[in-house]
Amino acid sequence: MHTAFFVLLSASVARYLARHADGPHTPWVISLSVLLAALYVLGPALGTRPTPRRLTWLGLVVAAWALLVVLAPSFVWCAVPLFYTGLRTLPPRAAIPLVALLTALAVAAQLSLAGWPDPNVLLAPPAVAAVATTVFVVMQRQAARQDALIEDLVRTRRDLAATERREGTLAERERLAREIHDTLAQGLSSQRMLLQAADRLWDTAPGTARDHVRTAAAITECSLAEARRFVHDLTPADLAEGGGLLQALRAVAERETTPSLTVRVHAEGSPPVPLPSPVESALLRIAQGALANVREHAAATTATLTLTCLDDQIVLDVTDDGRGFDPRTPTGPATPDPHAAGPAAAVPDSHAAGPVAAAPGPHAAALDPRTAGHTAAAPDPAAAGARGYGLSAIRARLRQLGGTLTVESAPGEGTALSAAIPLEPK
Numbered sequence: 001m002h003t004a005f006f007v008l009l010s011a012s013v014a015r016y017l018a019r020h021a022d023g024p025h026t027p028w029v030i031s032l033s034v035l036l037a038a039l040y041v042l043g044p045a046l047g048t049r050p051t052p053r054r055l056t057w058l059g060l061v062v063a064a065w066a067l068l069v070v071l072a073p074s075f076v077w078c079a080v081p082l083f084y085t086g087l088r089t090l091p092p093r094a095a096i097p098l099v100a101l102l103t104a105l106a107v108a109a110q111l112s113l114a115g116w117p118d119p120n121v122l123l124a125p126p127a128v129a130a131v132a133t134t135v136f137v138v139m140q141r142q143a144a145r146q147d148a149l150i151e152d153l154v155r156t157r158r159d160l161a162a163t164e165r166r167e168g169t170l171a172e173r174e175r176l177a178r179e180i181h182d183t184l185a186q187g188l189s190s191q192r193m194l195l196q197a198a199d200r201l202w203d204t205a206p207g208t209a210r211d212h213v214r215t216a217a218a219i220t221e222c223s224l225a226e227a228r229r230f231v232h233d234l235t236p237a238d239l240a241e242g243g244g245l246l247q248a249l250r251a252v253a254e255r256e257t258t259p260s261l262t263v264r265v266h267a268e269g270s271p272p273v274p275l276p277s278p279v280e281s282a283l284l285r286i287a288q289g290a291l292a293n294v295r296e297h298a299a300a301t302t303a304t305l306t307l308t309c310l311d312d313q314i315v316l317d318v319t320d321d322g323r324g325f326d327p328r329t330p331t332g333p334a335t336p337d338p339h340a341a342g343p344a345a346a347v348p349d350s351h352a353a354g355p356v357a358a359a360p361g362p363h364a365a366a367l368d369p370r371t372a373g374h375t376a377a378a379p380d381p382a383a384a385g386a387r388g389y390g391l392s393a394i395r396a397r398l399r400q401l402g403g404t405l406t407v408e409s410a411p412g413e414g415t416a417l418s419a420a421i422p423l424e425p426k
Helices: 002-020 026-046 052-071 073-089 092-114 119-201 206-232 244-256 277-298 381-387 390-400
Strands: 262-268 302-309 313-320 404-409 415-422
Touching: 002 026, 002 073, 026 052, 026 073, 052 073, 052 092, 073 092, 073 119, 092 119, 119 206, 119 277, 119 390, 206 244, 244 262, 244 277, 244 302, 277 302, 277 313, 277 390, 277 415, 390 404, 390 415
Parallel strands: 262 302
Antiparallel strands: 302 313, 313 415, 404 415
C-alpha cells in the first residue's frame, strides 16, 4: 500500500506538470507534494496505535492531501491509500466518517474539474471507497479471528505441555515407588525379620542366631548392590550381572531360600523372540515382591517360580503351600482393577499384604488369619502400610506392559499368582 501511494502521488505530480507546468499554483503543488511524501514516510515510525502523535500525523497528511486536491483535482486518487491509513489508525466509528469525508472531497474536486454532474464522477469514488472499506474490515476481522485462534492454540499447547509434565512426574514417582518397594523395602524387611529372630535365639541357640545374622548381612550386601544399581540406571542388579531372566530368578530363589522356606525355579519353553528389558525387569520385580510376601505372610515351607514361554506371551507363576485364604473375604487393601483380565485378577491373594487390612488396635493382628503364629515380631503400622503396596505394584507393572494378573487361593491350600505379559513377534 505504501508503494501504491507513492506511485499514485508521482503520477499525479507528473500529470499536473505535463498540463500546468507554467501555472500559478505549480510551486505550491510541488511543495505540498514533497511535504505529503515526507509526512507519509514518517508514518511507519509512529506505529499504528491511535496515539496523540499518530493522530496529529494523520491530520497533517489529510490536510496536505486536501490542499493538493483543491489546487489539483488529479491528486484525488491518492485517497485510496489514505483510506487504509485511516482505517488502520482509527477505530471503525471514526475511520468510516473519515473515509466518507475524503470521498466527498474527491467527488467535489472531480465535479469541479468536469464542469457538469458526470455519473462516473458521482458513482466511481464512493464505489471505490466502499469496496476498499469492506475489504479492509473483512481482512481485519479475519486477522483478529486468526490471532485469537493462534492465542488459543498456544495456550492449549502450553496447558498440554504442563499436563504432560505433571503426568510424567506422577508416572515417574509411581515407578520409583514400585522400584523402591520391590528392592530396598523388601531387603530391609527381610533383614529386620532375621535380626529379630537372631535376637530371640541369641542365648538359647547361638549357632542359629549367627546364621540369621550372616543371612541378614548377605541380604544387606545384595540390597547395597541394588541401591547402587538403582541410582545408576534402575536396572535390577541380578539382570545386570548377565545370564538373562532365568538366571536372575534362580539368584532370587537362592537368596530367598531359608531353613524354613525352600524356593524352586522351573522353566518351560523358550521365548520366540529375545525378551525386552522392560519385560525382564517387570517379571523379576514381580517375583521378588511375591516371594517377599510369601516369606512374611503365607507361613509356607515351599514356593515355586515357574517361567513359561509361549508363542504369544510369557507367564510367571508363583505358588506356595502356605495357609492360603478365602478370596471372598477382603484381607488387604487391594481393590478390583478394571484393567485386569478376568474376575480372579481383582481378588486379593496371599501375596498381598495381610496386616494392612487390620484396623488399628490390639486386635488388629487377629483380623488376618495368614499372620497368626508368625515367627517375626508383630508388624508396626508403617511396615504394614509398606507391604500393602505389593499387589497394586504388580498390577501397575503388568498394566504398563499390557499384561494380566490372576490370583487363586483357598484356606489351607496355598496360593497361586500368575502374571502374563504378551509378546510381540518380530
